[in-house]
Amino acid sequence: MTSRHGDLVGRRQELADLRSTLGSARLVTLTGPGGIGKTTLARAAAADHGRARREETWVLDLADLVDADLLGHSVAGVIGVQARGASADEVAAAVADRAGLLVLDGCEAMLDAAVSLVAALLAAAPRLRVLATSHQQLGVTGEVVVPVGPLPAEDAQALFATRAATALPSFRLTDDNAVAIARLCEALDGVPLAVELAAARILVLSPQGILERLDDRQRLLVKGARDAPARQRSLRASLEASHELCTPDEQLLWARLSVFTGGFPLEAAEEVCAGDGLDAGDVLDLVDGLLDKSVLTREDDGASYVRFRMLDSLREYARETLTEDQVQAARARHLAWYADLVGTAAAGFFGPGQATSYRTLRREHANLREALRYAVADPRHAAQALEIVAALEPWWAVTGRVSEARHWLARACDAADARPDTRVRALALAGWTATLQGDPDAGRSLLEKADAVVAEHPVDDATRGRLLVARSLEASWRGAPDEALVSLEQAVAAAHASGDRMLEVTAVLVLGLSHAFVGDLDRAGVTLQACVDLTEPVGEVHVRSYALSALGMLALLRADADTAADLERRALVMSAELGDRSATAFVLEVLAWVAAAERRTERAATLLGAADAHWRHLGVDPDAVPYLSANRRLSEERAGIDRGTPAFRTAFARGAALPEDEVLALALDRTVEATTPAEEQVPLTRRELEVAQLVGRGLSNREVAEELFISQRTVETHVDNILRKLGFGSRTQVAAWVVELAARRP
């Protein structure tokens, strides 16, 4: 995404300079006040750097992180490495051998954390560069500070003209209005956000009228804050002029909307912001008014959702107009709404709406964090935080956010007034995640705490079932698989009695896996098939993808490589649809063993590398996963694979570095371009196919743009072409087509 409206205006010289600066310096910080264009320039520079140097680039928006303690996890997550912990040194150690450009956008949101992390990264990872944006410089040794200036007159006027024409299609730059526009841009000091806001006023005022009102504002401001830098004053004046043009209700809504982080859907605004002077039924019209004034921008995927966003500078401005009490009230409603959203989503996990629920949560992730941060900080809400985190259990796993789940659990677990059920459920989840991340001692002590609660208070069947599943995992990791089996038999019974179907199928799945772990392949097969039979009719895909993949593994153990490969591919299409990296890791692993059995050594090594990268991305050490590592060794031995050879190491490294779509193509045993048979030639260009695949994974245009480093407008064009070429009317059809295409190609 180059800007929130489309393509970059001007900044050619800056881009050229940045290209060469980024060639030599390892830390470049773009500084300047809000609204000057740092984010826009940083993203364009990163895209340019990625193209020019063919280097990986990763972008992290620090405003979306909400909590400085999540910075370490998030950086490790975005780069895709396993860190032992979230401290700067641990994260730095984990990325030591990575090469690429990391963009940390908006460091002012958590300056201290950013400074220590960047310093540690630069010291530990010689091939890593950082491009930061911040109000001030970071002050780290070796930093090259590049102040971002305003747009020169010509570019500012061009920006005004394009934005005005977007707001009002009949708008033209003419001899009549050119002078007023030039003076306006000058009065705004070329601050892009101020220019955009002014351009939006074209709906109600002429350029001359916009200028006059702005002049009045600026005179007032100069009297008020003489020492504020001119550019900040210009933006302030423009903000105030926009604010003044809003109706009182719009002003109120604008202020209340500032509790959202990372955008919001309309329904959330209606619930969170209405009341106390605002009618829920009016919110739609008010949002429309704020869109007209460029206070909000719209984001959608053309079919299944619409959301709105507000830039940080606008949020901060609006926040100031709320009293502390009003902020608290808005945050409490925000928390209540997101708690509800999570409850509804969780109720839909077991069924055909699963993938949609997961996607909705993904889009609302920044708001979930905001709600959790508020809840864990207040003892009155800490129990609710636990409920939210616990309800999201499968979602944390599917998105590979296990570290983040642990983060929130650690903060909320001691909430004194949580119900025993909630407490036990949270402790069980905490124990499970700790074990999974190779911290069995912590896992055991958390589960003991849970046992202690259960000893004093009876808990319901669902809670007991969860604790038993967690305990079985801990037992497996400890090397006591028989103990695990006993817990799981009980877990399945408790889950069945509870009526929580998602829990039940999860317990059945883990039971099936555990039978396999102890070598009872027949029971494993029957149990896993039962899991498929329970999930398939309701359209559940998350648990089913694991069950299919495990059945594939069993087929391979019975020397039926064809069936194995077939099952793995079916599983892979599902896990790819959900964006489930851990299921994908499992599939890649088994496909590697299939390749080894077929004596396709290079393919095996490449897939092992890809699987390894997926495990580490999740914070899981693949060698520590019981059974998996034993089977991997066995299949390597049988195929005569030697990890020490240069050929193995090269292929392994290649697999570890492959981008996700190429991993999928490889795993499905085809390459995107080359192997399409002529008769089913796909009518899309390679780029369109790429876009279609991302659309198929549920990404919005904006997310696709970010993923591919192209502008949102370009993505829109691609999507239009895809729909037209395939004769489809919706993105859902594209998604179905992508899945079918994957299945059709042998």
Ligand SMILES: Nc1ncnc2c1ncn2[C@@H]1O[C@H](COP(=O)(O)OP(=O)(O)O)[C@@H](O)[C@H]1O
């Ligand atoms: N060079 C540019 N071309 C087009 N739009 C721009 C440009 N620079 C900034 N903008 C727009 O101005 C607004 C503020 O820019 P942003 O990059 O978010 O500023 P910052 O990160 O410094 O706060 C955004 O809406 C952005 O789209």
Ligand SMILES: [Mg+2]
């Ligand atoms: Mg910014």
